[in-house]
Amino acid sequence: MSLLMTEITVETPLDPYEGYRQLRQKAPVSKMDDGVWQVASHESVQAVLRDPRTFSSDVALRPPEEKSTPSMLFSDAPLHNRLRKLVSHAFKPSHIESQRELIAERCEELMLKLKTYQQADLVEAMAAPLPVTVIAHMLGVADGDIREFKSWSDAIFSNIADILFGTASPEAVKAGEKMDAYFLAQIEQLRLASKSHLLGRLVETETEDGKLSDEELLSFCRLLLIAGNETTTGLITGSVRILDEFPQTLQQLKSNPALIPTFVEEALRFYSPFSATARRTTCDTELGGVLIPAGDLVIPLMASANRDEKVFQNPDEFIIDRNPNPHLAFGFGIHFCLGAHLARLEGEIFLQSVIKHLETISLVEKDHSQMSDLGGPSKLMINLKALKE
Numbered sequence: 605m606s607l608l609m610t611e612i613t614v615e616t617p618l619d620p621y622e623g624y625r626q627l628r629q630k631a632p633v634s635k636m637d638d639g640v641w642q643v644a645s646h647e648s649v650q651a652v653l654r655d656p657r658t659f660s661s662d663v664a665l666r667p668p669e670e671k672s673t674p675s676m677l678f679s680d681a682p683l684h685n686r687l688r689k690l691v692s693h694a695f696k697p698s699h700i701e702s703q704r705e706l707i708a709e710r711c712e713e714l715m716l717k718l719k720t721y722q723q724a725d726l727v728e729a730m731a732a733p734l735p736v737t738v739i740a741h742m743l744g745v746a747d748g749d750i751r752e753f754k755s756w757s758d759a760i761f762s763n764i765a766d767i768l769f770g771t772a773s774p775e776a777v778k779a780g781e782k783m784d785a786y787f788l789a790q791i792e793q794l795r796l797a798s799k800s801h802l803l804g805r806l807v808e809t810e811t812e813d814g815k816l817s818d819e820e821l822l823s824f825c826r827l828l829l830i831a832g833n834e835t836t837t838g839l840i841t842g843s844v845r846i847l848d849e850f851p852q853t854l855q856q857l858k859s860n861p862a863l864i865p866t867f868v869e870e871a872l873r874f875y876s877p878f879s880a881t882a883r884r885t886t887c888d889t890e891l892g893g894v895l896i897p898a899g900d901l902v903i904p905l906m907a908s909a910n911r912d913e914k915v916f917q918n919p920d921e922f923i924i925d926r927n928p929n930p931h932l933a934f935g936f937g938i939h940f941c942l943g944a945h946l947a948r949l950e951g952e953i954f955l956q957s958v959i960k961h962l963e964t965i966s967l968v969e970k971d972h973s974q975m976s977d978l979g980g981p982s983k984l985m986i987n988l989k990a991l992k993e
C-alpha cells in the first residue's frame with residue numbers, strides 16, 4: 605500500500621452530516637488548509653483513540669512551565685493512569701446510581717415549571733440547569749452559589765479552544781480565578797471536616813499513588829465543568845431535536861418506556877454532543893493509508909464515525925432500538941468518558957419526565973445551524989403541550 609500525504613478539499617455543506625459523508629467517501633483521513641488532520645471513518649477514529657502512544661492527548665504545544673496542572677483529559681500515561689485511578693472509584697455505577705433521586709427531583713422541579721409554558725427556551729429551562737446542578741452537587745457547591753458557578757462554567761467553556769491552544773480571554777481568566785478561589789476554600793474546609801459528595805471523597809482518597817494535591821483537585825473541578833456540563837446539555841437538546849424530527853419516537857417511548865435506554869444510545873450516536881476531540885502525533889505514523897508526520901494535530905470526528913455506513917446499517921435513520929450500537933460518542937480506550945453512566949442516567953430521567961408530563965414537544969424553528977456546535981445550541985425554542993392531569 606502506498607502512503608499518501610492527502611490534501612483534499614471537501615466543500616463544507618450547511619449540513620455537517622453531509623460534509624462528514626463526503627469526507628468518509630473521498631478522504632477519510634485528510635489534511636485541512638491549516639495543517640490539521642481530520643479523521644472521519646469509524647475504523648480510523650477508533651484506531652486513533654485506541655493508540656495513545658502514537659496519538660497523544662497532551663495536545664497543547666506550550667512549554668511545560670506555561671501549562672497549568674494538566675487534567676486527565678489532556679494527559680498521557682503515566683500521569684493519566686494516576687489521575688484516573690484516583691477519581692474513577694467515585695464514578696462507579698453504584699455511586700452514580702445514588703445520584704438518581706437528586707437528578708429525578710431536580711428534573712421534576714424544572715419540568716413542572718417548564719410545562720406551564722406553551723413555548724420556552726429548552727436550554728435555559730432544562731438542558732443547562734439540569735447537568736449544572738448535578739455537577740455542582742457532586743462538587744459540594746451550595747444551592748445559593750449555583751448561578752455563579754454556571755456563569756464561570758459558561759465563561760470558561762466558551763473560550764476552551766483558546767485556553768488550550770492560545771491565550772485565554774480576560775473573562776475566562778477571571779472566571780477561572782474566581783472558581784479556583786471558591787474551590788480552594790471548599791477544599792480547605794473539606795480537609796478539616798469530610799463530606800460524602802464527590803469532591804469530599806476525592807479530598808480523602810488515598811491509593812498507592814498517593815493523594816490528589818490541591819492543584820490536581822482544582823484541575824479536576826475544571827475538567828468536570830468542561831467535560832460534563834455542555835455535553836449533557838447537548839444530549840438533552842439533541843434528544844428533543846430527534847423527538848421533533850421523528851415524531852413517532854415519542855409515541856413509541858410512551859407505549860414502551862423500556863425503549864428509553866436504547867433511545868439514549870441512539871441519540872448519542874445520531875447527534876453526538878462531543879462531536880470531535882484532539883490528539884497530537886508523537887512519531888511519523890500511517891493512518892488509513894495516509895502518512896501523518898510527527899507533531900501534527902489530529903482531529904478524530906466522532907460524529908462522523910457514528911454515521912459510518914460501513915459500521916451502521918442505514919446510518920442516517922434514527923432506529924430507536926438499534927442493537928448493537930458501537931458508537932464512539934463517549935470516546936474509546938483509556939480516555940473513555942468517565943461520566944458516561946451519569947450522562948446516560950440524566951438523559952434517561954429527562955425522557956421519563958417528558959413522557960410523564962408532555963403530550964407533545966417540538967422545535968419552533970427548523971434552523972439547525974447551531975445544533976452541531978460542541979455542546980449544542982445556546983438557545984433552543986420549543987413548543988410544548990402538557991398532558992392533562
Ligand code: HEM
Nearest residue numbers: 676677831832835836839878881934935939941942943947
Ligand atoms: C452526553 C454527555 C457526555 C458526552 C457525549 C461525553 C463525551 C466524552 C468523550 C468523547 C470523552 C473522551 C474525549 C477524548 O478521548 O479526548 C470524555 C471524557 C471525559 N468525560 Fe465525558 N461526556 C459526557 C458527559 C460527561 C459527564 C456528565 C461527566 C462527569 C460529570 C464527564 C466526565 C468526563 C471525564 C472526566 C473525561 C476524561 C476521561 C479521561 O481522560 O480519562 N463526561 N467524555
